[in-house]
Amino acid sequence: MALRPSVFETDLSTNFNTPAGRESFSQIRNTPLVRDSKNIRKADSITNVTPFLAYLTHYSKIYSTKDPHLRNLMIRLNEVTKKFGDFTAVNGLSLEIKAGEFFGFLGPNGAGKTTTIKMMTGLFTPTSGSIAINGFDIGRNPDEAKFSTGYIPDQPFLYEKLTGREFLYFSAGLYRMDHDAATASIAGLADLFEIGEWIDRRTEHYSQGMRQRIVIAAALLHNPKALIIDEPMVGLDPRSAHIVKKVLKQKSREGSAVFMSTHSLPVAEELCDRIGIIKNGVLVFEDSLNAFHDFKRRYDGKFESTFLELTK
Amino acid sequence: MDEILHILRFKSRSILMRSTEFNAANVVRTFGSIVVFGGFAIGAYYSSRVATDYLLDTARLGLFLLHRFMAMLLFVFFLSINVGNIIVSYATLYRSSEMEYFLTKPIPHTNLFLIKFLDNFFYSSTAFFLMAMAVLLGYGSHFHMPALFYIRTMFLTLMPFIFLSGCLAAIMLMVVMRFAESLGVRKLVLLLVIVYLGGLSLYFSMTNPVQLQAQVMEHFPHVDQYFGYLDPPVAKFLPNHWVAESLYWTMRGDESHALSYVVLLAGATIAVFVLMLWTAKRLFYASWLSSLNLRKTVEAPGGLLKAWSLTSRSRFEPQSTVLVKKEFWQFFREPSQWIHLTIIAVLIVTFISSVAQINLRQPLPFLQTISYMVVLLFNIFLIASIALRFVFPSISAEGMNFWKILSAPVDRRKLFWLKFTLYLAPILLTSEMLVIFSHHSIRNYPLLVQLASIIMLFASLALTALNLGSGSFFSTYREKDPIRVASSQSATLTFLLCIVYLTATVSCLFVPFNGYFAFILRAVPFDQSTVYFGVMLVCILSASLCAGSLALGLRALRRDF
Numbered sequence: 038m039a040l041r042p043s044v045f046e047t048d049l050s051t052n053f054n055t056p057a058g059r060e061s062f063s064q065i066r067n068t069p070l071v072r073d074s075k076n077i078r079k080a081d082s083i084t085n086v087t088p089f090l091a092y093l094t095h096y097s098k099i100y101s102t103k104d105p106h107l108r109n110l111m112i113r114l115n116e117v118t119k120k121f122g123d124f125t126a127v128n129g130l131s132l133e134i135k136a137g138e139f140f141g142f143l144g145p146n147g148a149g150k151t152t153t154i155k156m157m158t159g160l161f162t163p164t165s166g167s168i169a170i171n172g173f174d175i176g177r178n179p180d181e182a183k184f185s186t187g188y189i190p191d192q193p194f195l196y197e198k199l200t201g202r203e204f205l206y207f208s209a210g211l212y213r214m215d216h217d218a219a220t221a222s223i224a225g226l227a228d229l230f231e232i233g234e235w236i237d238r239r240t241e242h243y244s245q246g247m248r249q250r251i252v253i254a255a256a257l258l259h260n261p262k263a264l265i266i267d268e269p270m271v272g273l274d275p276r277s278a279h280i281v282k283k284v285l286k287q288k289s290r291e292g293s294a295v296f297m298s299t300h301s302l303p304v305a306e307e308l309c310d311r312i313g314i315i316k317n318g319v320l321v322f323e324d325s326l327n328a329f330h331d332f333k334r335r336y337d338g339k340f341e342s343t344f345l346e347l348t349k
Numbered sequence: 350m351d352e353i354l355h356i357l358r359f360k361s362r363s364i365l366m367r368s369t370e371f372n373a374a375n376v377v378r379t380f381g382s383i384v385v386f387g388g389f390a391i392g393a394y395y396s397s398r399v400a401t402d403y404l405l406d407t408a409r410l411g412l413f414l415l416h417r418f419m420a421m422l423l424f425v426f427f428l429s430i431n432v433g434n435i436i437v438s439y440a441t442l443y444r445s446s447e448m449e450y451f452l453t454k455p456i457p458h459t460n461l462f463l464i465k466f467l468d469n470f471f472y473s474s475t476a477f478f479l480m481a482m483a484v485l486l487g488y489g490s491h492f493h494m495p496a497l498f499y500i501r502t503m504f505l506t507l508m509p510f511i512f513l514s515g516c517l518a519a520i521m522l523m524v525v526m527r528f529a530e531s532l533g534v535r536k537l538v539l540l541l542v543i544v545y546l547g548g549l550s551l552y553f554s555m556t557n558p559v560q561l562q563a564q565v566m567e568h569f570p571h572v573d574q575y576f577g578y579l580d581p582p583v584a585k586f587l588p589n590h591w592v593a594e595s596l597y598w599t600m601r602g603d604e605s606h607a608l609s610y611v612v613l614l615a616g617a618t619i620a621v622f623v624l625m626l627w628t629a630k631r632l633f634y635a636s637w638l639s640s641l642n643l644r645k646t647v648e649a650p651g652g653l654l655k656a657w658s659l660t661s662r663s664r665f666e667p668q669s670t671v672l673v674k675k676e677f678w679q680f681f682r683e684p685s686q687w688i689h690l691t692i693i694a695v696l697i698v699t700f701i702s703s704v705a706q707i708n709l710r711q712p713l714p715f716l717q718t719i720s721y722m723v724v725l726l727f728n729i730f731l732i733a734s735i736a737l738r739f740v741f742p743s744i745s746a747e748g749m750n751f752w753k754i755l756s757a758p759v760d761r762r763k764l765f766w767l768k769f770t771l772y773l774a775p776i777l778l779t780s781e782m783l784v785i786f787s788h789h790s791i792r793n794y795p796l797l798v799q800l801a802s803i804i805m806l807f808a809s810l811a812l813t814a815l816n817l818g819s820g821s822f823f824s825t826y827r828e829k830d831p832i833r834v835a836s837s838q839s840a841t842l843t844f845l846l847c848i849v850y851l852t853a854t855v856s857c858l859f860v861p862f863n864g865y866f867a868f869i870l871r872a873v874p875f876d877q878s879t880v881y882f883g884v885m886l887v888c889i890l891s892a893s894l895c896a897g898s899l900a901l902g903l904r905a906l907r908r909d910f
């Protein structure tokens with residue numbers, strides 16, 4: 038018996054601080070999958086039940102905490118360091134991003150942005166420190182953490198022998214979405230990103246922008262609570278860029294935490310609530326966009342020159 | 350010409366820098382390659398020497414028949430080089446991002462073609478050169494030929510012969526790619542397979558080795574003289590015939606006759622090379638553009654395959670389902686994979702039908718053991734080759750797209766086990782079919798069939814695991830061509846391990862099986878439990894190799910991407 042994504046979706050998109058959230062939590066707790074021991078035995082213990090029970094245990098812990106900050110925390114990096122041999126790419130990075138917050142991660146080339154993102158998505162293992170997504174440690178509970186995450190990489194590599202539609206179904210399957218939910222979600226996203234015309238062609242013929250749109254759609258399929266994005270606007274035409282910005286902002290308003298690495302200062306200024314600037318693996322600035330505006334006013338009033346000064 | 354040399358200089362430098370980088374992995378890989386290729390070369394040398402000695406001194410076949418049989422082997426060799434070059438050329442000429450990059454530069458297309466052709470030719474023919482040299486040394490040493498003979502034959506006879514085959518392969522590939530768009534690539538490949546198999550069958554029916562031997566042997570003991578009138582007329586136009594003729598006349602001491610065939614071969618090679626350049630000028634860029642269009646045509650899965658479509662509903666658990674379906678489509682939509690699979694399937698069928706004809710029964714126990722062990726070894730060797738070609742590159746084949754699976758909530762162990770199961774199933778099926786057919790002549794020894802079945806089961810497990818684990822450990826996600834992954838130094842090292850495993854298997858089985866056959870054929874007292882003990886040792890060895898390889902592969906899969 039596969040875990041229906043609808044259960045997950047309810048779970049993932051619920052704010053447990055609200056009465057509705059508490060009601061939703063009790064609904065999840067009373068789902069047949071948990072109550073019926075026969076069903077638990079029938080289900081694949083590794084793929085379905087363990088993450089689900091871990092989810093419930095996790096939420097019961099969060100729900101019982103009195104710290105409202107913890108309840109709302111979606112992404113947490115605690116003293117994260119990544120070394121490649123003698124070279125330290127990221128050095129003692131700590132960050133907290135709340136649900137509904139849009140965080141811009143800036144820095145010059147080679148500052149450690151992509152390395153940080155790769156650690157957050159489980160592609161790299163931190164040398165020290167910990168990363169939690171939606172309260173789940175990416176090292177100890179990778180599957181649970183990844184269920185909450187939608188990742189958009191800087192290079193939109195796709196399985197070239199699959200069509201765009203097949204790739205989207207493939208992505209949905211990886212998040213254990215059932216066929217109907219996947220079909221509905223793909224249809225909606227195909228309309229939203231205007232990919233319907235070429236969705237049935239093999240991805241090896243896609244332009245950079247087409248690939249990027251497919252990758253973004255694939256990241257949003259399972260309605261993630263945390264979006265981790267590396268340079269989302271690369272290769273997008275103005276119209277597509279506009280759609281992507283709108284969608285990301287909308288996701289943030291709906292309660293998803295958005296962590297976006299970008300080189301585009303105007304994009305960061307337009308979308309982000311809070312920004313962090315990393316240089317040589319160390320966070321040199323981290324505050325709200327308003328605080329950054331105050332800071333730049335004290336400097337020369339320009340985002341670009343303030344950024345250049347901070348990363349000099 | 351300047352730009353060709355310029356590019357070749359930088360390509361050589363890049364290869365040299367990569368291969369001479371001093372680190373532990375490179376040292377091990379280079380050592381492995383030297384051992385494997387050295388071992389093959391020594392094996393080829395001894396086989397050639399022993400075969401020549403046997404045919405001329407023991408079987409007293411005579412020079413004419415020996416060189417006619419060599420012509421037949423050279424024909425098969427010519428076709429193998431030809432097919433190998435077509436497959437590798439497809440990847441290097443039409444699929445490489447390097448070609449896409451070069452095409453944006455102000456370099457004539459013919460020059461680009463030539464650079465990639467040479468790159469591909471030397472890449473795919475190096476092993477053939479090595480083997481040809483080793484065989485030549487074995488053959489020449491029987492006649493105590495001077496060093497000059499080897500140099501002359503290698504550079505003026507065998508190299509042009511191999512080069513001619515490579516040029517023809519490139520011409521055929523360009524023609525196929527040019528017309529594949531309108532005719533359909535699958536139909537054309539099928540046509541090519543039929544043409545090759547038909548050609549092979551026609552050649553052997555024309556040359557008819559059995560009839561030729563009978564006709565020549567009528568003149569015994571004067572079998573060294575020339576019986577050219579027995580050759581079918583078409584054979585005289587084939588390059589393999591020219592090589593054999595040049596060697597025959599050299600051995601007869603008639604250098605002028607030998608030289609005429611060398612000149613004929615060189616002339617034909619130059620002519621075909623010019624024809625290839627002309628074809629490249631006319632067709633290469635057009636065929637490259639066709640290949641782009643060809644990739645754009647998507648065959649929607651129909652019939653039974655529709656159920657396998659990623660977009661179809663499935664009753665099974667979604668994650669495993671999409672992983673399996675993705676693996677299937679990724680494999681069967683990659684031409685270098687399915688074309689190679691088709692060729693290997695044809696070879697397996699040929700091998701099975703040939704092995705089913707072999708009578709394994711021998712009168713002497715030792716000979717019986719040797720013949721039985723050789724067939725068993727060939728079976729395992731075939732499985733090792735299939736695993737190396739298809740299982741070893743399977744993790745690397747995920748390519749840079751692997752980020753999608755690794756960043757999704759997919760247990761990496763599950764992915765690894767899925768791949769293992771998917772590749773094990775057909776390999777196991779093939780290995781058991783080999784057991785059934787290769788034991789056809791000794792089927793009334795049921796114990797042998799049962800034990801061979803168990804041995805092949807464990808060998809399949811061990812070899813699949815070894816290639817998957819090693820492929821995971823040496824994964825190269827940036828390499829798009831699975832053939833290159835399967836012929837890399839890491840793959841060669843893995844193959845060396847396969848050969849070590851084979852040797853260990855023989856060591857465990859030889860003595861007990863010899864005792865068993867002595868008991869059956871000569872009623873020598875024998876404790877049957879020694880056979881069980883030998884097989885059990887093989888099972889333990891295989892299980893250990895399987896477990897170790899899987900652990901290594903799983904551990905490697907947890908590395909940073």
